[in-house]
Amino acid sequence: MRLISLAALLGASTALAQPAAVPTQTAQGDVAVTIYNNDRALVEDKRLLDLPAGRSRQEFRDVSAQIQPETVTLNGRGIGIVEQNFDFDLLSPSALMQNAVGQTVTLVRVNPANGAEVRERAKILAANGGVVMQIGDRIEVLRDDGLPARVIFDGVPPSLRARPTLSVTLDADGGGRRPVTLTYLTPGLGWAADYVALFDEANGRMDVQGWITLTNNSGTPYINASTLLVAGSVGQSSNYGGGYGRYPSPPPPPPPPPGVIDRAGTETAGRERLGDFYLYPLPERTTIADKQTKQVSFLDVQNTPAARAYEFRNGWLSTADQPLSANTVLRFSSSRNQGLGDALPAGTVRVYQRDARGNPQFVGEHRIGHTPMGSDISLATGQAFDVKVRPVVEERTRLSGDRWRTRMRYTLTNAGPKPVTVDLVQAGLWGDTRITDQSMKSDRTSADETRWRVPVPANGEATVTATFDSRY
Amino acid sequence: MRALILLAALALPGQAYAQAIVNSPGPGRVSVTVYRDPNRGLSSLNLGWLGGYALVSEKRRVQLPQGESELRFVGVTSGIVPQSAIVTGLGEAVLEKNRDARLLSPGALLDASLGERLHLRRTSKATGAVREQDAIVRATSDGVVVQTPDGVEALRCTGLPETLLADRVPADLSAKPTLSVRIRSPHPIEREVTLSYLTNNFDWQADYVAELSEAGDRISLFGWLTMANGDSTGLENAQTQAVAGKLNRQRVRVDPGEAKPISIQCWPQGSTSDIPEESEFIMVTGSRIAAYDIAPRAPPPPPPPPAAPERGGGDDIVAQEERLGDVRLYRVPIQVTVAAKSQKQIALMRQPAVKVESVLRLRPHDFGYGADVKRVLVSRNRTTEGLGLALPAGKVALFGRAGDRRILLGEGRIDDYTIGEKVEIPVSTSTGVLAQHLQVGQGETYHHELKLTNDLNQPRVVEVELPLSARASNGKLIKRDGWMLWRVTVPANGRAELSYRL
Numbered sequence A: 001m002r003l004i005s006l007a008a009l010l011g012a013s014t015a016l017a018q019p020a021a022v023p024t025q026t027a028q029g030d031v032a033v034t035i036y037n038n039d040r041a042l043v044e045d046k047r048l049l050d051l052p053a054g055r056s057r058q059e060f061r062d063v064s065a066q067i068q069p070e071t072v073t074l075n076g077r078g079i080g081i082v083e084q085n086f087d088f089d090l091l092s093p094s095a096l097m098q099n100a101v102g103q104t105v106t107l108v109r110v111n112p113a114n115g116a117e118v119r120e121r122a123k124i125l126a127a128n129g130g131v132v133m134q135i136g137d138r139i140e141v142l143r144d145d146g147l148p149a150r151v152i153f154d155g156v157p158p159s160l161r162a163r164p165t166l167s168v169t170l171d172a173d174g175g176g177r178r179p180v181t182l183t184y185l186t187p188g189l190g191w192a193a194d195y196v197a198l199f200d201e202a203n204g205r206m207d208v209q210g211w212i213t214l215t216n217n218s219g220t221p222y223i224n225a226s227t228l229l230v231a232g233s234v235g236q237s238s239n240y241g242g243g244y245g246r247y248p249s250p251p252p253p254p255p256p257p258p259g260v261i262d263r264a265g266t267e268t269a270g271r272e273r274l275g276d277f278y279l280y281p282l283p284e285r286t287t288i289a290d291k292q293t294k295q296v297s298f299l300d301v302q303n304t305p306a307a308r309a310y311e312f313r314n315g316w317l318s319t320a321d322q323p324l325s326a327n328t329v330l331r332f333s334s335s336r337n338q339g340l341g342d343a344l345p346a347g348t349v350r351v352y353q354r355d356a357r358g359n360p361q362f363v364g365e366h367r368i369g370h371t372p373m374g375s376d377i378s379l380a381t382g383q384a385f386d387v388k389v390r391p392v393v394e395e396r397t398r399l400s401g402d403r404w405r406t407r408m409r410y411t412l413t414n415a416g417p418k419p420v421t422v423d424l425v426q427a428g429l430w431g432d433t434r435i436t437d438q439s440m441k442s443d444r445t446s447a448d449e450t451r452w453r454v455p456v457p458a459n460g461e462a463t464v465t466a467t468f469d470s471r472y
Numbered sequence B: 001m002r003a004l005i006l007l008a009a010l011a012l013p014g015q016a017y018a019q020a021i022v023n024s025p026g027p028g029r030v031s032v033t034v035y036r037d038p039n040r041g042l043s044s045l046n047l048g049w050l051g052g053y054a055l056v057s058e059k060r061r062v063q064l065p066q067g068e069s070e071l072r073f074v075g076v077t078s079g080i081v082p083q084s085a086i087v088t089g090l091g092e093a094v095l096e097k098n099r100d101a102r103l104l105s106p107g108a109l110l111d112a113s114l115g116e117r118l119h120l121r122r123t124s125k126a127t128g129a130v131r132e133q134d135a136i137v138r139a140t141s142d143g144v145v146v147q148t149p150d151g152v153e154a155l156r157c158t159g160l161p162e163t164l165l166a167d168r169v170p171a172d173l174s175a176k177p178t179l180s181v182r183i184r185s186p187h188p189i190e191r192e193v194t195l196s197y198l199t200n201n202f203d204w205q206a207d208y209v210a211e212l213s214e215a216g217d218r219i220s221l222f223g224w225l226t227m228a229n230g231d232s233t234g235l236e237n238a239q240t241q242a243v244a245g246k247l248n249r250q251r252v253r254v255d256p257g258e259a260k261p262i263s264i265q266c267w268p269q270g271s272t273s274d275i276p277e278e279s280e281f282i283m284v285t286g287s288r289i290a291a292y293d294i295a296p297r298a299p300p301p302p303p304p305p306p307a308a309p310e311r312g313g314g315d316d317i318v319a320q321e322e323r324l325g326d327v328r329l330y331r332v333p334i335q336v337t338v339a340a341k342s343q344k345q346i347a348l349m350r351q352p353a354v355k356v357e358s359v360l361r362l363r364p365h366d367f368g369y370g371a372d373v374k375r376v377l378v379s380r381n382r383t384t385e386g387l388g389l390a391l392p393a394g395k396v397a398l399f400g401r402a403g404d405r406r407i408l409l410g411e412g413r414i415d416d417y418t419i420g421e422k423v424e425i426p427v428s429t430s431t432g433v434l435a436q437h438l439q440v441g442q443g444e445t446y447h448h449e450l451k452l453t454n455d456l457n458q459p460r461v462v463e464v465e466l467p468l469s470a471r472a473s474n475g476k477l478i479k480r481d482g483w484m485l486w487r488v489t490v491p492a493n494g495r496a497e498l499s500y501r502l
Helices: A002-010 A012-017 A093-099 B002-011 B106-112
Strands: A030-036 A040-051 A054-060 A073-076 A079-087 A104-110 A117-128 A130-135 A138-141 A149-152 A165-172 A176-187 A189-200 A205-216 A222-231 A261-263 A277-281 A286-288 A292-314 A324-333 A347-354 A360-368 A376-400 A403-414 A420-426 A434-438 A450-456 A460-471 B020-024 B029-035 B052-064 B067-073 B086-088 B094-100 B117-123 B130-139 B145-148 B151-154 B162-165 B178-185 B189-212 B218-229 B235-244 B263-265 B281-283 B320-324 B327-331 B336-338 B342-355 B357-362 B374-380 B394-402 B405-414 B422-429 B433-440 B447-454 B460-466 B478-480 B483-490 B495-501
Touching: A030 A189, A040 A054, A040 A189, A073 A079, A093 A117, A093 B151, A104 A130, A149 B151, A189 A292, A189 A360, A205 A222, A286 A292, A292 A376, A347 A376, A360 A376, A360 B029, A360 B052, A360 B235, A376 A420, A376 B327, A403 A420, A403 A450, A420 A460, A450 A460, B020 B052, B029 B189, B052 B067, B117 B145, B130 B162, B178 B189, B189 B342, B189 B405, B218 B235, B218 B394, B336 B342, B394 B422, B447 B460, B447 B483, B460 B495, B483 B495
Parallel strands: A030 A222, A189 A347, A292 A420, B020 B067, B029 B235, B189 B394, B357 B460
Antiparallel strands: A030 A040, A040 A176, A054 A165, A073 A176, A079 A165, A104 A117, A104 A149, A117 A130, A130 A138, A189 A205, A205 A292, A222 A277, A222 A286, A261 A376, A292 A324, A292 B094, A324 A376, A347 A360, A376 A403, A403 A460, A420 A450, A434 A460, B029 B052, B052 B189, B067 B178, B086 B189, B094 B178, B117 B130, B117 B162, B130 B145, B145 B151, B189 B218, B218 B342, B235 B327, B235 B336, B263 B281, B320 B327, B357 B374, B374 B422, B394 B405, B405 B422, B433 B447, B447 B495, B460 B483, B478 B483
């Protein structure tokens, strides 16, 4: 192991002396990978090629197994591209036999009784369903008698390859070694953020660590790659129509659930940017192995303010059979002054709280979308065991042809030792529903919804009644 | 080729690859908190497919050398959600966390040897003589092609026993998905680190055993905490907790690890005596870990234990309840072993005398409720009723006594009930009181008729819940919780009738 670092320090000539010490043989050169959120990456691979003057065919091994060949570009000083091929005529016993039709192979028959071998030359006449061949002046079907027989081909046809291979025919202005840059897009690489939030409910504080999680399912390792993560999804043309669907594009990620960002922020985070996108470069070069999930820390904030809140949403003027748990919501901010002080790339926030013995326990998780700095965030992490709401239709009468009067009663109970405030939302109001009477004031947050902020005492209950005048 | 190797070497910054691998063979102390399947609802545990999860927290003592090293955590569960892994105790030294899912399998071994020299071994069936020769693997994707000094051949298309042998295992293949951290430290480290992670394939529920008193107005309620581990890794002497409550979970895809089989495929092998169905595709070897871990079907969950442990001997070990944020945590007071592919039960509570009222209930217009008369035990979760503690969701088995013999009266399920709530346990369908629901008349005279019959020699109280718009012509309806309630006592061996309009 020491040899290789020494070799690298001393440079080219000594490195050549120790090729066996390279632990992973790869044809990759200086690799830079830019990964987007939507299962897409841009790979830039700077290789040194030994080119003869004039035209030559170069094969590029160790590119992504899912390379999109139509996106390949190759750049280098003094070289022109004649043509570029992506060959997926794979070497297999069957392809080998098909290629041998009309040619001669060696047949070794093995006597099952004494193991004696007999060698013959055989000309393959056809390989359709079975192999028909000519030995001397006889025509025979290969292994028709079921006896063992080895077929030895003289060589591998040059057009057959072990793996799909990208090859480029180049026209170089002179011979010698020169750097070329190969660039392509590939699916199979993606990333998301993962946040660990340790919530201290008693003090209204929380510690947050952010991790970048990148995954490689592209079928190829990227050795010692300089890695940049882009928080955003670049447009991807759909594969309908022209695509041959060799690698179907993955479905787009689901939109973030509504109501996570209460108020989008307007602050600019102190991160590198490119256009709209925030950029997260990994601090060091790293090897991204195939089938690997890699995590690198990018955020560590202590003691940011956070608060617990409760929400209950009744989707329609309806009765619940039994009291239903209110959602328990964690509220915090990503602002510079009173929050995390950073933009948050899309990912999953896992919330932990300490139990009576001080051990962190998991208390729920929620996905967030790309969240600008300065946003107010509400994460529904679960349902409260002790805070429940029971909506009941008390009365429903028809006023006229299509107007109805509905009297609702909401019973909010709290079995916990601390008073709580529940955001009680009645949805399904359809624009022209009026509230004619209510036991406490509500906010009409939208045409469809109205909201009460109901304080519920510790180990107690509260009741809200309201009468709605609605169509239907 | 020379140029490429040179380039690879040039691209290496001095420190890359020069790292020691340190294996941490297993946890020292371990703590596990089991969470229920948030989507299971009230259906019972399926040991073959557990949808819950667990938080595993392990303490491990590690020794790391100066400089760069890779610390591999061996013995984590196979259902680990790698994104959730947290390593504490190493501070700034951690460069990155990795989870590698390229597994050592026959196919991966051959794939990794592509273009390299292996040994081809042939054994003569006649004499038993073994012959080995070098062979370079030329193709592995659609059948195996090797190059020997004789020429190019296809593996196992000859009818001879033959196989490929390798000298060593490629360095980046492992038996199980491996979680590791890359560390750089200016001095050697020896300390205790904590690894905690979420893992799938665990679940738990409460199982209640209730026995009805002779008078029928009390039950003795015993609760089991039933937890199940569907993972292939057991947790030894673990501090064990369970969390009751509904927590939000995101769907995550965890790569189970890739274990490719060798695919052997030959050229067309038809003969003059073919039977058409003969397949020319042979799978030489299956994978131990397929894309989905199809465990052998676990035995069905055992019926709830017929009897709660009798009092008298030593004291039971009972899980202790505490509040954790907005959910409840049950702590098993002793260390227990949560074995792989197993179910474990620990006492959750014992309430010897819970006041209940046995009610028959019918909702003739509620589509989901069915047309049967349900028997429901009703109580309130208060100390005055003999309860007054959180009741996590689970299954209830109700027993009664006929002389000396215990008999099962019914089975039902309850959702989470907190303190102070009205508790309703549906236990069975009534067979003594039956209901008949008729729609009679046309136009002006159209109305509903409900007939209840009782073949018992005791009167029974039935609660019929009708929609808010119901108006009865021969009975009293009162409004309760959004329903019009007809509460009627059906006399012994008698009947009761209601006619109403909607």
